[in-house]
Structure formats: structure tokens, C-alpha cells
Amino acid sequence: MKQIFKSISGLKSMFTLFLGRFLPLALFTLLAGGAIFLLERSSHLDLLYKFGKIQSIDERSPLTIALQQHQLVTISAVTLLALLIAAPIAWMRALKQRNDLIVEHQNRENLRSIKLLLDSTIEGIYGTDEEGRCILANRSCARLLGYSAPELLLGKNMHQLMHHSHADGTAYPETECRAHRLITTGVAPALVTDEVFWRQDGSAFPVSYSVHPIQEQDRIIGMVCTFVDISERRQLEDQLRHAQKMEAAGQLAGGIAHDFNNILQIISGNTQILQYDLKQTNPDPPQLLEILKAVERGTALTRSMLAFSRKQTINSIPLELNQLVKDSQLLAQKLLQKNTTLQLDLAETALIITADEVLLQQVLFNLITNARDAMPTGGTITIATAERLLDEQSTGGAKDRVPGTYAVLMVQDTGQGIPEEIRQKIFEPFFTTKEVGKGTGLGLAMVYGTVKQHGGFVQVESKAGLGSCFSVFLPAVAACLMPNRNGTPESIKDFSHGTNSPD
Template structure:
């Protein structure tokens, strides 16, 4: 029995008691005023008890009803206070799915005033395409009201509809409530837009990481093949005289190999499997050195401006790869302005806060130098921005691009420990911002010059370890033609066995990084234990070995990127052998 029903019962009982008492009193007065006594009371006195009784009844009823309703009003006020104190949006619904109460957070979330939400159907806050029909009936369950409007259970992720018609991702939790004999459902609603954006960024990063692993593996296999194609082309061209038609065919083969090698290098850059040679570089100086070449690539109807902050701090990155990043971004901006426009290159210092790092999980908070390339071109919508760093994705017509330019930028920046972001909208141009970590100390690097300079022959013994038969045969032939003695093994174990069987000194180890049975870094350790003065060159289509990276950066080993030309191989071998051995 509700408090209001109990009050009514008490009201009736009290009234009956007083009325009976009043009747008894009236009869007593009439008897006292009978003719036998000679004292007849006035007529009004005979009804006075009933009047008094009625007033008493009204007073008691007023008191009882007041004492009954006061707790209900206090309870309702406490409920409103609790709802307003809640950090999330909160809505209380009746069984018919109309809104009884909504706090200010709910009003702000959905773009209404609290008073406008009261007595409205919860369907008002649900997109049409998500409205369900499974919550009808006189007694809907908590799993269908009000979240049944979204056709969801007790907890889950939904989409809400704001007053202006826009949709927002929300998280809702509902629970039943019984108050004053009535059943309600309380819904706690949270805007999860920022969480969704973060989840999307993480998924996109994981997607690019998976594609990068695939691209890196493909590039590694192709680089082995291309090294053999380019190398044997060089050898054959050296034996064919000028003017011979065969030489022209060999030249075309070599050109095709070089183009394929350039593509695999871009795939390696995207997959972050390149061997970078980081050093301390001045972004402003690098841009100024490159601007002459950039201006030759830009048509006259595009104005290029440099806005370089002289206080920009030096960064730790690979100079050649950073130059490639700048080149690709400028070419992308050029292609976005076929009718001309303005291209701006800027540098600046910035500090990425911890809150920014929380929104971009792959970013570390701290000081960065920023390289920005902006254009006034066609711009991009959000769908295009989401895919712009994917390899082979392009919005250009067929034949106008490979779709690897921005993918290369992404890979180089990420491998350098940096971050890249886009600001763009259709018809409003684009801004690419590259964040590179500030340099803390100089890192030694090996400067390799490539060219056709004549390298003197050698007489040293070189141990070669390569699991690709064609490539191993090419390397052996080239080295032997230049006077070196060569021990060649198909993997690390065979190479180590040949090293142990060789009676003389081994001056240089030329090894692939990834091989069956024993990899390159492990082989290098074993060979050094036998020949402490041996020099080491690792050759690979890509490397993800931290041992190799550490050895190269510390000068303990050198690295030759596949595919390579035969003259580059010979030049590096001679250069390394002429250096003092490291212990």
C-alpha cells in the first residue's frame, strides 16, 4: 500500500471516530436540556459538537496528508539533485518511454533545454534508422526501455540524435527504478566521440603496420632478384662493345631494374625497414639547399614561399631521407594545384603535450621541430585523409602517380621517431605537418659515395654468406674479377664452416642479414671470435635487426642496401678494408 493510500485510510478512521464522538456529545446535551430539567440549550448549541468535529477532521486530514506528501517532495528534490550532480547525461523515463526528468548534461549533450525534453518521447533522441519496435507494450522490460528505442541491451555503444539532426556516438547504461509505486528507467549516457576517434586512429595505425610488414617482405624478396638483374646487366654491358645492338637491350634491362629498385625502396620506406643513417641536421639549411631543385619541379603559376623560423632547433634524422620527405610533400602539393596557387614551406619549434600524446597513442610528448608544407589546392575530404598514407592509394588519374609518395613520407617519418598529421577540407587546401624529434647528440655515420670511379684491385680474403644462389654467384664473380679470394657459403653455418677450415686470415665478412640456420649478426660474432680483426659488411633488402642497427651506428659494421650496383659493392669493400679494424 502506497503512502497516499495509507493517508486516506487514516483520514477516514479519524473522521469516523470524531463523528461518533460528536453524535454522542450532541445526544447528551439534548438529554440535559429536556423539558424535565427546564434547561433547553439554544438550537445552535445542539449542532456545535458536529461543527467542532468537522473542523477537527479537516485539521487531522490536513496534517496527515501533509506529512505523507512531504517525504515524496523531499525525495523528488533529492533525486533531481543527484541527477544534476552526475558527471554524465542522465534521463529518467516512464514506462511509456516519455521523459520524466533530464539533467543539464543531457540537455547540453543533445542540444535541448531541460524543460523541452520533459514529457517528450525518448525516440526524439534516436536516429530514425536505429529506432526499434521491440519495446512496445504496457510493461516493457529494462532491456527494452528506453534503450529498446535503440534496440540494445543493458550496456553498449549507440548513436544519439541531436536537436540539429547531427549524430553522435554514445555509450548508454540503463537500470530500473521504482518510486512512489511507479516504475521508471534511468539512463546514464556518455559522449564517446573522442574515444571513437582514438580507436579509429589505433585501428588505422595497425592497418598501416600490417600493410608495412607485407610490403617489407615483398620488397626484400624483390631486392634479391633485382640485385642479380642489375648486377649481371652491369657485367654484360662491360663485355659488349659500344654500338652493339645487344648493348641497347642490356641498357633497357638495366633501366627497368633501376625503376623496379626505386619502387621497392619506396615500399621499404613505408614499411620502415630501411637502414637509416641518422645525424644532426639543420632543417632550415636542408630546405635552402633543396629549394633550387624544388623550384625546377614547380610550374610558374605556383608561388613557393619559405617561412623558416631561425630559432628552429636541429633534429636527429637521416638527411637524405628527410630531403625525400620534403620532395614528396612538395610534389603532392604541386599536383593538388593544377590551376596554380600558393605553396608554403615552414619550420618552427613546438612541444607536444601529454594530452596530445594520449589522443595519438604512437606519439611521445616532448619537444619537436615542425616542417609544414601547405597548399591552396583542391583539399581532401575525411575519407581520403583516412587512406592517404596507404601504399598505392591515389586520387590521380591512371598513369599520373604510383600512390607511394605519401606512403614513403609516412614510413620515413615514423622510422625517424616522428609524427605526421594532416589538416584539410575540400576546396580549402591541405597542410602536412611533420614533427621530428629534437637532436640531443650527434650520431656518427658512414658517408658512402657512389659513382663510377676506378677502384684498385685487392688481394684480401673475403667470406661471403648469401642464401640466394644467383646473388651469391654474382657477388663471388665480381669480387674475384677484382682480385679478391672468396669463400662463399649458402647460409651462416656453411660460411662458418668454411671460415674454420680456411688456413689463412679472413679480412672481411660480407653477409646477408636474414638467412636460414644462422643469421648474419650471429655469424659475425662467431667469425670475430676466430678473426678479431675481421671487418663486417651486412647486405640486405631491409633490416629489422636491432643488432645490425646498433653495430652500424657504433661503427662495428657497415651496411650495403640491396639492390646495389657492382661498382658500389667494389667501392665499399675497398673502403672498409682500408679502414682501421674495430675491436
């Protein structure tokens, strides 16, 4: 049935085209026949009048009537013959027009399909002529380059528009461009991943691109380029390298810590035996006490190294994070100078986690100490808690950040922050910006390892001149609506990525 309706529709459109072609020809033929009839009648009447066959050209006589009838028959026959000839001509022209319209419609549909296909790809695609001017661009290309529509790129020199400089800002001449050289050399480069493209707003982004020649009769008349923004891939690669580096450092620190701890145990044991043997003649010799103090400092150092390597023994129990912070407030206050203020901004809901209370307090104290050292002239330290729900998007695809509900412990200071270039180093063991003898560089490494061992992660945010905020994310076991009566003097501010001064 659908095929029948389609055939009827085709016949209607064909008949419409035929009438559009035939009617003008028929009208022209009829008008031409009428004109010829009038001209011939007038000519014949003039001749009859000149030779005296009639008294006037308006005379009605058998001769003029016979002449008129003869002319009508002749002209009608010629006109009918002309119409019979015009009809198939009109039909052929209508058929050709219909075929042309079908081909044009198919071409438009093909172009629309090709455009839809190109606009549906994630990759940016553009083509240029021999001069490097854009002749084709898809929607992704315009979006990646910061343009609202692909049509805005047409006719522009693409190298000068988005490939004019290297990543460091130095000029990238068109004659050296690997993509542009394809048109002159015919040699397409392999996949390029070490260059950048430039957006309309002047910002650059790393790309992976490949180019291929556009050929016509064995002659290169342009090239087509496909590219993708690899910023996210680079970020993930950097995170992977950093995680591998931290893992290697952790394994090294753990091995050293175990061996060092064994040495310390031998020193401590023998020192205590010697202290016992000398107790009768010289109670508590100062030299032995100094040895024992040094052993204690070394033991604390090995504990920090084991915490970073996540090889320490933990005794996890259910804890309420807000209560842990309040219980630690008095000891935390003793870590601060008189010109430093400590504030609490705790969540109104109870945050239940499973953690080692002693180790988690050590994490808090290390963060407070780090915040204190970032404000040598004093300031305000705010300890805050919150409940956060992280989904796939908010985790950023990081393998160490599992979607779910987290209890968040935040320590914010009002210091100056530190430059961006050392942000990736702050959790590395023995890395410190302090003077020699004033920091071991293990405080934040211990925080990193302990939080990792508890299944969480640490997020650092900072802005120059506005201080820093360390956020410890710990998996929440349960959270019930228990009002927290603690005051909330100030909310934690939002920061862009940055760091604080590592100890």
C-alpha cells in the same frame, strides 16, 4: 559541548513551536471566557430585575456583587481548566509539527543528495513514465543533448525528442525503439552501441545506452535510461584499426621489398657481367642499358616500400631544419612548373632535430611533388617551419603522438583539396588518385614511414577550394634563439581536417 548546544537549540525550536500552537488557544480561551462571563451576567441581571429582586440592571447591591463574584470564580475555573487541557494539546501538536519538519528536511536533504549524485555522473540519465514523457533528467543528460538545464526536458517525449531517427536519417518509429518497448514487454535490451541520439541543434552522436524498468508493486510504470557519448571511443577505435592496417601493410611491403630487391640484385649483377662480356664487340648495347634503368627504377621502388615499412637504414645526425629547407630550395624549384611559385616562411628560431638528411630531403621533395600535382594549372606552394609544444590534450590521446616539443615542417598548396572520404587512405601503399602509369602510390607512403621511423607523425589539413597543408612533426632535440634572416612572405593558414591528392 556540541551535543549540548544542539540539545539547547532543539529545545528552543520546540518551545517556539509550542508557543505558536498554545498562545492562539490561550487567547481564544480567555476571550471565550470573557464573553461567557458578560453573557451570563447580563442574563442573570435581567432575571433579577424581572422578578423584582433589583430596581434596575445597573443597581449595585449585595446580591449583584455576590452574583458577579460567583460568576468570576466559575468562569476562571473553567478557563484555567481549558488552558490546562490546551497546553498538552498544543505541546503534542508542536511535537508532531517538529517531527514533520524534521522528516521534510531529511526528505529535502535526501533529494538534494540524490540530485547532486546524479548531476555528478558523466553518464546521461533520464527517466520516463509509461507514456515516454520525461520525469527526471540529470545535468549530463541535458548537456549531451544540447540543453542548458535538465528542467527543460521534463514533460517531453524523449523518443520524439532525441531518438526519432537512425544514423542515416531514416525514421525510427517509437514502436520499434528497443528502449521504449521495455515498458510494454518488460524485457530490457542488452547494452546498445549501434544507435545514435540527436541533439537539440539537429546533430547526431553515437551512444552506448542501457535501460531498466521502474516498477511499483510488480507493475512497470516507466523506465530509466543511462547513456554515454562514444564519439571519442569510435575515433580511437578507427585510429587503432587504421594503425593496425598500416602496420600489416608495412610488414607486407617490407617483405615484398626484400625479396624483390634480391631479385633485382641478381638481374643487375648478371646484366653488368653480360655488359662486360659484350663490351669488346658491342659497347653499351641499348637493350642492356634499358635493363639497368629498369633495375634502378625497381630499386627506387623497393626503397620506397622499405621506407613505408620503416625497415630502411637511417643515418641520424643533428640537423637544423630551417637550414635543410634552404639547402633544398634550389632542387625543389626544379621540380615545379613555371606557373607555380615557391615561398618560404621559416621560423625565427633555430629548430634542431636528429634525422637522416637524405631521407628528410626526400620527404620534403615528395610533399612538394604532391603539392605540385594538386595544382595542375599552377599556384603557390609555401614551405614553413615552426616550433610547437604538444601536451596531453593536444595529442588527442593518440599513441603515436608523445607530448613534448616538436619542430614542424609544413608544405601548403593552393589546390582544390580532395574529398573527405579518402582522407584515411592517402598514406596506404599503392593508393593513388592519378591515372595508371602516372603515379606509384608510394610517395606519401614513403613520407609516412620515414617520419614514423624518426619518431614523428604527419598531420593533414584541407578545405575544399583552399588547398591542403601537410605538417610533419619531428621531435626537437634543442631549440636556441637564433634569428633566421630568411624572409617570411606569408603565414600558413589554419585548416579543418582534410587531405591532399596522394601520388
